Amino acid sequence: MSKYHTADNLYVDNVTLMVKDIDKSLKFYTESLGLTLLNNKSNIYELGTKKRVLVILIHNENALPKERTTGLYHFALLLPDRRFLGQLINHFIVINQKIVGGSDHDVSEALYLSDPDGNGIEIYADRLDTLWKYENDEIVMSTEAMDYEDLIKHAYNAKWTExxxxxxxxxxxxxxxxxxxxxxxxxxxxxxNQMLYYGTSALFLSNKGYHHHVGLNTWNGVTAKNRADNMVGLVGYHLNVPKDEEEALLERISFSKREILNDENGRYIVDVNKVKIYF
Incomplete structure (x- = not known):
């Protein structure tokens, strides 16, 4: 497991999405991506690996289709190493899974695609952090062509099943x-902490030196509206907070005058896009 994604790191460890067609969504997440359906209660479906929940789906057959709003650009699943990424590429070729593209970001190699409701997904593998570069105290990240051939060449030689x-x-x-x-x-x-101000339209943040746990951009426009409550897309996300940092977080929330609320899923605050953050 990545040392930047343990119980001692501040990071988002799962996301909750509203979807319209649960059968289509479950087929995509389990068969195309290989996630496991871990729990299902009423219209809520928890998917992930044997070790953790990664994506929670809320089924709403009356949900409005995706529009150009604030909220999710993509959530990114980090694979243990690039050989899995090559294996996944082979799997996508076999099942004819459409992707948006692939990029080499210096610190990582990434595939991009969307789920049936248009929610953006990145699946990536990190390069060793000893290879990451810095300029003027900021991480160096760029967007170059992915070397699909090399990834496939070094892929695990096994059928992708999960x-x-x-x-x-x-x-x-x-x-x-x-x-x-x-x-x-x-x-x-x-x-x-700030890791990189990317031009004038994107900002990358992290905890304890990772290249980024959070990305922010204004690519949908500075006048974009927030997602409607009954629209497909990001409903909430869970923030892993290290035990020794919880008190400081609560003090910062209090200082910011943000209200801590509770619902059936636990305590939360709302972010700048009015999306729930559970912690």
């Missing part, structure tokens, strides 16, 4: 309307 059990939620990337406001919230209130 997501590796050490897969984690590597990061979550959000559409926001203001990098300043969103950055202040994720840094000053939640406790993340």
């Amino acid at each position: 997501m590796p059990e050490d897969t984690v939620m590597g990061h979550v990337h959000f559409h926001v309307t203001s990098l300043i406001n969103a950055g202040n919230f994720f840094i000053d209130t939640l406790g993340f």
Whole structure:
């Protein structure tokens, strides 16, 4: 398991999505991605690996289709190593799974695709952190062509049947309307650190030196509306908070004047996009 995604790290460890067609969604997440259905109660379905829940689906057959809003750009599943990424590429070729593309980001190699409701997904493998580069105290990340041939060449020689059990939620990337406001919230209130200001439209944040646990961008426009409550997309996400940092987080939340609320899923606050953050 990644040392940047343990109980001692501040990071998003699962996401909750509203979907319209649960049969289509379950087929995609279990057969195409290889996640396991771990629990189902009423209209809520928990999927992940044998070790952890990664994605929670809320079925709403009357949900509105995806629109250009704030909220989820993509959630990113981090594989244990790049040989799994090559194996997954082979699997997608066999089942004819459509992808949006693939990129080499210097720190990682990543595939991009969408679920049946248009929720963005990244599946990636990190390069060793000893190979990460820095300039002016910021991580160096770029977007170059992925070397599919090399990934396939070094892939595990086995049929893809399930997501590796050490897969984690590597990061979550959000559409926001203001990098300043969103950055202040994720840094000053939640406790993340700035890793890279990418041009004028994206910001990457992390905890304890990871290249990024959170991405923020304004690519849907600075006037984008928040997702409607009955629209497919990101409903909430869970923040893993190290035990020795919980008191400090509660103090920062109090100082920010944000209200801590409770529902059937536990305590939460709302982020800059009015999305629930459970912790």
